[in-house]
Amino acid sequence: xxxxxxxxxxxxxxxxxxxxxxxxxxxxxxxxxxxxxxxxxxxxxxxxxxxxxxxxxxxxxxxxxxxxxxxxxxxxxxxxxxxxxxxxxxxxxxxxxxxxxxxxxxxxxxxxxxxxxxxxxxxxxxxxxxxxxxxxxxxxxxxxxxxxxxxxxxxxxxxxxxxxxxxxxxxxxxxxxxxxxxxxxxxxxxxxxxxxxxxxxxxxxxxxxxxxxxxxxxxxxxxxxxxxxxxxxxxxxxxxxxxxxxxxxxxxxxxxxxxxxxxxxxxxxxxxxxxxxxxxxxxxxxxxxxxxxxxxxxxxxxxxxxxxxxxxxxxxxxxxxxxxxxxxxxxxxxxxxxxxxxxxxxxxxxxxxxxxxxxxxxxxxxxxxxxxxxxxxxxxxxxxxxxxxxxxxxxxxxxxxxxxxxxxxxxxxxxxxxxxx
Amino acid sequence: xxxxxxxxxxxxxxxxxxxxxxxxxxxxxxxxxxxxxxxxxxxxxxxxxxxxxxxxxxxxxxxxxxxxxxxxxxxxxxxxxxxxxxxxxxxxxxxxxxxxxxxxxxxxxxxxxxxxxxxxxxxxxxxxxxxxxxxxxxxxxxxxxxxxxxxxxxxxxxxxxxxxxxxxxxxxxxxxxxxxxxxxxxxxxxxxxxxxxxxxxxxxxxxxxxxxxxxxxxxxxxxxxxxxxxxxxxxxxxxxxxxxxxxxxxxxxxxxxxxxxxxxxxxxxxxxxxxxxxxxxxxxxxxxxxxxxxxxxxxxxxxxxxxxxxxxxxxxxxxxxxxxxxxxxxxxxxxxxxxxxxxxxxxxxxxxxxxxxxxxxxxxxxxxxxxxxxxxxxxxxxxxxxxxxxxxxxxxxxxxxxxxxxxxxxxxxxxxxxxxx
Numbered sequence: 001x002x003x004x005x006x007x008x009x010x011x012x013x014x015x016x017x018x019x020x021x022x023x024x025x026x027x028x029x030x031x032x033x034x035x036x037x038x039x040x041x042x043x044x045x046x047x048x049x050x051x052x053x054x055x056x057x058x059x060x061x062x063x064x065x066x067x068x069x070x071x072x073x074x075x076x077x078x079x080x081x082x083x084x085x086x087x088x089x090x091x092x093x094x095x096x097x098x099x100x101x102x103x104x105x106x107x108x109x110x111x112x113x114x115x116x117x118x119x120x121x122x123x124x125x126x127x128x129x130x131x132x133x134x135x136x137x138x139x140x141x142x143x144x145x146x147x148x149x150x151x152x153x154x155x156x157x158x159x160x161x162x163x164x165x166x167x168x169x170x171x172x173x174x175x176x177x178x179x180x181x182x183x184x185x186x187x188x189x190x191x192x193x194x195x196x197x198x199x200x201x202x203x204x205x206x207x208x209x210x211x212x213x214x215x216x217x218x219x220x221x222x223x224x225x226x227x228x229x230x231x232x233x234x235x236x237x238x239x240x241x242x243x244x245x246x247x248x249x250x251x252x253x254x255x256x257x258x259x260x261x262x263x264x265x266x267x268x269x270x271x272x273x274x275x276x277x278x279x280x281x282x283x284x285x286x287x288x289x290x291x292x293x294x295x296x297x298x299x300x301x302x303x304x305x306x307x308x309x310x311x312x313x314x315x316x317x318x319x320x321x322x323x324x325x326x327x328x329x330x331x332x333x334x335x336x337x338x339x340x341x342x343x344x345x346x347x348x349x350x351x352x353x354x355x356x357x358x359x360x361x362x363x364x365x366x367x368x369x370x371x372x373x374x375x376x377x378x379x380x381x382x383x384x385x386x387x388x389x390x391x392x393x394x395x396x397x398x399x400x401x402x403x404x405x406x407x408x409x410x411x412x413x414x415x416x417x418x419x420x421x
Numbered sequence: 422x423x424x425x426x427x428x429x430x431x432x433x434x435x436x437x438x439x440x441x442x443x444x445x446x447x448x449x450x451x452x453x454x455x456x457x458x459x460x461x462x463x464x465x466x467x468x469x470x471x472x473x474x475x476x477x478x479x480x481x482x483x484x485x486x487x488x489x490x491x492x493x494x495x496x497x498x499x500x501x502x503x504x505x506x507x508x509x510x511x512x513x514x515x516x517x518x519x520x521x522x523x524x525x526x527x528x529x530x531x532x533x534x535x536x537x538x539x540x541x542x543x544x545x546x547x548x549x550x551x552x553x554x555x556x557x558x559x560x561x562x563x564x565x566x567x568x569x570x571x572x573x574x575x576x577x578x579x580x581x582x583x584x585x586x587x588x589x590x591x592x593x594x595x596x597x598x599x600x601x602x603x604x605x606x607x608x609x610x611x612x613x614x615x616x617x618x619x620x621x622x623x624x625x626x627x628x629x630x631x632x633x634x635x636x637x638x639x640x641x642x643x644x645x646x647x648x649x650x651x652x653x654x655x656x657x658x659x660x661x662x663x664x665x666x667x668x669x670x671x672x673x674x675x676x677x678x679x680x681x682x683x684x685x686x687x688x689x690x691x692x693x694x695x696x697x698x699x700x701x702x703x704x705x706x707x708x709x710x711x712x713x714x715x716x717x718x719x720x721x722x723x724x725x726x727x728x729x730x731x732x733x734x735x736x737x738x739x740x741x742x743x744x745x746x747x748x749x750x751x752x753x754x755x756x757x758x759x760x761x762x763x764x765x766x767x768x769x770x771x772x773x774x775x776x777x778x779x780x781x782x783x784x785x786x787x788x789x790x791x792x793x794x795x796x797x798x799x800x801x802x803x804x805x806x807x808x809x810x811x812x813x814x815x816x817x818x819x820x821x822x823x824x825x826x827x828x829x830x831x832x833x834x835x836x837x838x839x840x841x842x
Contacts, residue, residue: 076642078772080775083779122713122715123713123714124710124711124712124713124714125660125714125717125725127660128659128660128706128710129656129659129660129661129725130656130657130658130659130660130770131656132656132660132725132726133653133656179777193643194615194642194643195642195643195656195770198642198643198658198770198772198783201781202706202710202781202783205707205781206707206710209707209711213779214775214779214780214781215775215779216774216775217772217774217775217781218774219640219642219772219773219774221497221615221616221619221640221642222614222615222616222619232554235550235551235552235553235554235616236551237551237619238549238550238551239546239548239549239550239551239553240550285549285623286626286627286630289545289549289623289627290545290630291545292543292544292545293544293545293546294543296546304546304550304553305553349551349616349619351499351619351638351640352640352773352774353637353638353639353640353773354501354635354636354637354638356600358504358634358635358636359635360622360623360626360635360638362619362623
């Protein structure tokens with residue numbers, strides 16, 4: 001069964017439903033085989049769909065890099081930051097191994113644990129069950145290690161802390177909530193079905209019970225970025241396309257230059273990995289919605305309908321920065337303004353109820369991958385925090401930085417092996 | 422343009438993208454025509470999809486009953502309860518008219534306001550823009566009126582308050598947060614694309630600025646009910662199918678008996694309408710996940726894998742209640758236990774981050790429609806609250822009741838006309 005799982009994940013081919021591998025005797029297996037043979041290509045509901053992407057399919061878990069970075073951006077997100085509660089290094093290592101095995105299974109569309117729901121166990125089931133019957137839904141699970149994990153006296157990792165895994169500086173206008181910031185570990189779960197992403201985080205939390213605890217978590221209901229240049233950039237909660245010139249997941253030269261950590265960058269265990277900046281950006285959407293269209297467009301440096309840069313006709317036309325206000329968002333975020341800095345963005349819109357003042361608690365959960373935050377997020381955010389007129393309408397309320405290790409190579413490898421070996 | 426909108430909504434046929442009707446001169450219109458002609462049937466990502474449902478299509482807004490009740494359940498929800506701030510009855514009536522016109526447009530897949538993004542307006546745009554380019558996505562908008570709207574000295578409605586629009590009694594185990602309960606008005610937005618549902622609530626809030634304010638709101642990431650008997654019942658966050666024997670949206674006899682208010686029921690303005698109970702049910706999922714499978718199945722009275730009632734083989738087999746524990750959820754919720762009471766359920770799973778104690782704030786946002794709560798939700802919930810072993814794992818933390826008026830008949834009609842006339 002494990003071998004079969006592996007083949008499916010590696011080929012990225014026919015995607016069995018989560019139900020098919022549960023093994024309820026012969027009938028279950030026959031049903032499984034039929035389901036696997038009859039996998040249906042699903043299409044997402046927006047015009048922004050990646051052409052021909054099968055949103056029911058499995059994305060291979062194993063590889064040189066972790067999936068969920070260069071992968072075509074999925075529709076939904078569940079993100080969790082964890083505090084490590086155990087003080088025992090061996091116990092943490094065992095958890096990372098257990099998580100890796102569970103992540104492999106879930107990415108391939110299977111329940112956690114081979115015996116799940118096989119009978120009337122007297123023990124809790126291996127899997128919580130709410131994704132039973134759902135497709136793999138392009139689930140990716142991406143782990144990161146926060147600066148606090150490397151603190152002296154914890155797990156003996158202080159000598160392995162990379163120079164770029166620093167405490168992010170305080171930016172002008174930051175209003176950070178410690179309860180929505182930081183974390184020893186993070187897991188980014190992206191999928192086209194939100195139930196699949198939520199199920200994955202919940203089951204990792206369950207496996208980690210007593211060893212880790214969720215510090216904060218964030219549901220993202222809709223993607224705001226694209227790593228597939230042929231697709232339209234999705235709109236954020238301000239109604240604008242932002243991040244048009246995102247790094248493409250197929251542009252290996254740009255990925256090597258701006259996203260993947262190289263061996264020569266220092267921390268050898270991180271080669272092939274990346275750095276992830278997560279920022280919870282609350283939007284004052286009620287104020288934004290009372291701002292005239294012309295002013296909104298000047299603030300972004302794009303028109304709202306098409307998303308074209310000032311004076312241009314189409315979204316992807318080369319922007320002429322000098323035609324924009326010096327404070328326009330596109331201009332301030334552009335590589336030419338920031339010594340060539342480029343980020344791979346994978347953010348999601350969120351709406352978390354109401355703030356008690358009759359306003360929606362909504363905005364952008366910003367996620368960006370880069371090779372080094374000192375030449376990536378930090379200079380870009382310094383530009384934006386100092387001059388961007390958008391700051392009148394947004395507030396950064398959560399922040400975290402994680403070192404994202406390279407991919408899990410095969411069934412003997414595990415998340416963080418190079419760090420802990 | 423308005424006529425064109427109408428035709429699309431009424432026929433429920435070819436669905437234009439939200440972009441196609443914006444009218445950016447000739448090129449825009451040509452593009453729009455092409456988009457309308459090439460509408461693609463979208464398929465949701467789970468096995469639970471309603472067969473052959475086109476999740477990109479428009480659901481007609483006009484009709485005898487409001488859409489969003491008997492309609493096939495969409496994948497995502499954004500729900501908002503509003504406090505009415507204005508004391509002026511005429512202003513409230515005008516808002517309901519404005520909301521109705523906006524809801525008509527959005528349900529058909531169009532931006533709010535005919536001039537949206539047509540040029541560089543010096544005024545705020547008519548539409549916030551984030552659903553531009555997205556399909557109608559089966560959006561339904563369903564309004565309800567809370568008991569507080571009928572209070573003496575407010576809008577002169579005290580004589581029209583129906584007997585069933587009462588304050589729900591306190592049930593054993595209730596732990597209600599006033600900030601997540603009640604409301605003068607509610608709007609339920611259901612759609613297959615969450616951005617479309619969020620956009621709709623946000624734009625209604627924007628239109629109501631100064632007259633109403635959002636009291637509380639809830640995002641539902643995944644449906645837990647089905648009104649289409651051919652579809653599998655989706656799983657809730659406990660991993661179980663619940664509500665298998667839900668009222669089908671096509672079963673007119675059951676709808677007339679259990680869901681739609683009849684003229685003879687009393688309040689004439691509500692004939693063709695219904696009552697909506699909304700309950701935010703937090704699940705202690707970490708505790709649930711440590712409960713053995715056998716115990717979980719006994720608590721529900723079903724097996725977890727298939728969802729079959731105790732001793733039966735298939736989910737939809739007739740349950741034999743006496744084979745279950747007297748405290749089994751299926752048994753306690755069954756019509757035979759509650760004088761024939763039946764509810765039309767339309768609930769959604771939610772996950773709203775973390776509770777500060779390392780636990781996910783997750784559960785079920787329960788939505789149920791019925792002809793009279795005194796013979797519907799109240800007896801069923803009394804049964805459940807007294808005896809259901811599930812109560813060890815759940816807590817009701819929010820509650821509201823609304824009278825849901827009948828449908829908007831045509832372009833001259835508006836939400837609440839019979840109530841305010």
